[in-house]
Amino acid sequence: MELSELLEKIKIIRDCDRCGRCCYCKKIYVTEEELNEIREYVNNTGLEIEFYEVEGIHIVLKQKEDGSCIFLQDHECLIQPVKPFQCRTYPVIYSPAALVVSDIRITKNLLTFLCQSGKCAYSVEISDFIEGCRARVEYLEDEYAWRLLHSEVRRRIE
Secondary structure, eight states, rough: HHHHHHHHHHHEEOOOOOHHHBSSSSEEEEEEHHHHHHHHHHHHTTTOOOOOEEEEEEEOOOOOTSSSTTTEEEEEEETTGGGOHHHHHHTTTOSSSHHSSSSOOOOOOOOOOOOTTEEEEEEEHHHHHHHHHHHHHHHHHHHHHHHHHHHHHHHOOO
16 A cells, blocks of 8 residues: 555644644654655755664654754755655554554544644544555565674674
8 A cells, every 4th residue: 555545545624733743752664765855855955964763773853962864954854845754644554553653543344543732633444554564564574684684794793
């Protein structure tokens, strides 16, 4: 399932007011593909910024000293057109862990996710959420399996 398909299945109950609270104190994991898109966007916009770090096999966007995302400026995302999947779908988190870590309301066949401020709410049908989780987990398993393999091969060569 493609990102655009997942985004189409999310229904806005109360739209984001861009308070920026979701951009604080969260690790934003990016894939190689997202990293390349962000890198190209950053280079094309003239931003001179070291924006990511590698933690084991994970690529993570850096945070400023106040805990905010490196790309948050005046409550606006500097990379809005290419922001990572994790940010594009927030507060809907396509992970089985979301049921534990997110503020979710469950009614009949619908999950409603609230953002940190409680001001925005997005809902998705349970079946679409499960399908989206499955697709996202499969994608990430493949992404990290290859990254782990490359990392291990490089380690053994050295």
